[in-house]
Amino acid sequence: MTTPALDGLEAVIGLEVHAELLTRSKIFCGCSAEFGGAPNTNVCPVCLGMPGVLPVLNRRVVEFAIRAGLATQCAIAPRSRFARKNYFYPDLSKGYQISMYELPICTGGHLEIFTEGETRRIGLTRIHMEEDTGKNIHDAHGDASLVDFNRSGVPLLEIVSEPDMRSVPEAGAYLRTLRSILQYLEICDGNMEEGSFRCDANVSVRPRGSTAFGTKVEIKNMNSFRAVEKAITYELGRQAEALGRGERLVQETRLWDADREETRSMRSKEHAHDYRYFPEPDLLPLVVDQPWVDAVRATLPELPTARRERFARDHQLSTYDADVLTQRKDVADYFEAGVAAGAPAKEMANWVMTELLRIVREEKLDRALVIREWPVTPLQLAGLVKLVEAGTVNRNTAKALIPRLRGTARDPGELVAAEGLAQVSDRSALEAAVADVLAKNASQVAEFRAGKERVLGFLVGQVMKATGGKANPQVVQEVLRAALAR
């Protein structure tokens, strides 16, 4: 998706992400944070906002926030504070959300994004912790809403970027990189479709070269990466056009309408939002000392950017390939396991990116934080790669073996041997088949000899058919050429 031609204007984009954290329990009470369950079952007096209840902070949520901050080069505040954000809505059980305001836990980090062949640094303003709300759904008759508080109190990290992005591809790359980091840290499964990774965008335009900010518009309700890209593209176009017509832009919140593919203004509210933030008196100030930070730092895995650079360097992969392989930690681990088992890096990369990830995407296996059921194991895939490299089977045969190996512990080499699937590479063995095909396809032979090179492919195909797919296509080509040359 490209950024629309803005004619002397520059896009200024900031992204605000809410990431649901993978803790066992909620942020302020001992209810399960697990998804699903009948309505209002994972609830208790605390997350229901009943009279007299009090919040108690889940230490692991803080640990996850520190992890996220360290992975994005933020400063971890030695003292930070929760604050109440006050407003009325049925899914907000206390009539206020416990969040952080003046003193967030992390500030001033950045991400390195890799897009359109270049790396750029995008700044992070802050990261803070807060509780999620419940869920409103409209009832069938439309005259009421139904409220479920199972998600009320699930821990969230709010991650706010600086308005540093200048194009839609950069925004996409930022989101992918951030999601990747959170997945590597195993603190969020990054699933936009299921709502565990949410994005709001702040979009404005300004004359190229200007440092002042134009009127900022907030866009909400984008439920996939695609939607984010489309919505920002649309909005930039809308703003540019409006300015081109001499109109003034209004600072507002607009919703992405996925059906009409446009952003629409939210009808103006009677009460403008005055959240009346003040420090949360029921929680103590949060003190994060250096030993705690150091302990968390020691648990950080190798992060995506570092791993990407190492793959490019150690395995001689292109930055593009390294980037694809390292977006998910489990895929990167898979690749390295295959290489460790003896598969050549370039070929293993190729097989992972094309065959393996295709199946993974088709079957939506990548919705989980960590893929548990691979179509084949890394050792099996490495085995297939090695068999192809050795010329034992051709690529098509190897591809066809994937579904047969699935769910088994069989070694591919063993399967090939057991079923006699090895390709025939012996020239003399193929000569008979070649001769037969040439005899049966006299007109194509004539065409080839007349200069039509392309016909060779057809003839190779015929030999492959005649040999039940087992012939080594490389050798078949050589034998055919030799035969045709006679």
Added chain:
Amino acid sequence: MSALHELSLRDAAERVRRRQVSAVDLTRAALGRIAAVDPAIGAFVTANEVEAMATAEAIDRRIAAGQDPGPLAGVPVGVKDVICTAGLRTTAASRILERFVPAYDATVVARLRAAGAVIVGKLNCDEFAMGSSTENSAVGSTRNPWDLARVPGGSSGGSAVAVAAGECHASLGTDTGGSVRLPAAFCGVVGLKPTYGRVSRYGVIAYASSLDQVGPVARDVADVAVVLEAIAGHDPADSTAAPRTVPSYLGALDGTVRGLRLGLPREYFVEGMQPEVEAAVRAAVDELEKLGATIEPVSLPHTEYAIATYYLVATAEASSNLARYDGVRYGLREARPALGEMYETTRAAGFGPEVKRRIMLGTYALSAGYYDAYYLKAQQIRTLIRLDFQKALETCDALVTPVAPTTAFRLGEKTADPLTMYLSDIFTISVNLAGLPALSVPCGFDRTGLPIGLQVIGRPFEEATVLRVGHAYEQATEWHRRRPPL
């Protein structure tokens, strides 16, 4: 032998332990007393006869089996109706919770039960603990047993009256700006506000989160000490409850104040005080000096700002704490077709005028453009007030003051102007802002026979010292033995 309901809490508990009296007899006596006098004084909102008798019977069975059901076994107690009692209606004296039955106990209630106490009912108070006279209750006013035309003080009016009238041997109230100490003084009983964080607030319907504390009320200091011991201490459900050990408060009452330095803040002996109140307090100070304490003048220079500071901080926190009463999950709902209307009419119908006034004031103090001038400013002055006390309590072990500028005023006397009512708290309110422990102990009567209270204020977590001073004074006098003419 005096009537059962006239026994001190310690006496009653001792007799039950020795099987001289059964829990059932004690409970029946309390219930009988309630039936006899409560129609005139209205201390109780909800009686708990059936469950109380069942609890008493169970305790008698356990004692017969040779078990020890706890230090308060069999003793009838009352609980202020802002404190949640599982299965027993808890209204906060508000229409908005008229039919609310909590599914959980407040921690202090669970601890009373674990100590074997028998909860005979829920006690009237100002709505959501907001008031100084118990005239703001949706249930109706409670009357001072010493003069039925007068207020008992507030907000824990029912708690003080029930003890003074012999309806129970002790009660729990809450104190946010003086709400245990003031009614204790007006009713001639002993009331303690513990250090902020000494007693758990879990299950206590919040008014002002950084000021609220549960406090025991009883007929003498030793009884208060016993109840405090039973309810105090760390609670994992309350982040603001301090993890400090609970000493034996009863054991600390060694009857002596020799060598203790007691400070007299000059700002607490002001013009406009009822002369008899000042005289009684000064006489009490003389008595303490005779008992061996040294008296020093001290100054708390920011006292004049305390009322304003309190009414900005407390109402700000309250405006947020009361947002959960929105008709969605529990409590009153005024059915309306649209949500906004439902919210506004429910809250308008459910809250009384004083509660609305404080919600409005607090919302205003937090609102955009006013936060710095009001809420933030008040929190800064609160720091100065705290520092005033800290300085005074460096050279003194405790401070001694009046509890209120007057004795109990007439019903309806101060309801016309809210500010006039707020000024009743002038001697108690700073103590909550500073988070200190403070005791009200009877020190005389005015010429119409209305009780006068002496306040003893201590250092953080030095309840033992405060109780010791109160106890020594009490034992040298007879005030605590007088009973209202009911």
Added chain:
Amino acid sequence: MAITREEVRRVAALARLRLEPAEEERLTADLDHILEAFARLAAVDTSAVPPTAHVEDDRAAFRDDAVTNPPAAEGLLANAPARDGRFFRVPKIIE
């Protein structure tokens, strides 16, 4: 004037309190009277004074990340003014 009727209306809306005109008038007078009295706070020099956000703040209070609550029993929903099965039912949200 420390507070106007217009501001009282705004604050009542923020607090979701529907006020009758007589109430609005009385509240405006009350709040004005109270805020006038509180204006004396402005005279105090607080330039170097930190606000008291918490009375004591030299310790931490955490929970472990464990599920300690069982699935909610009926009792927690029993006080609901309106229900639809296990959902809380509220009137339509009109923007």
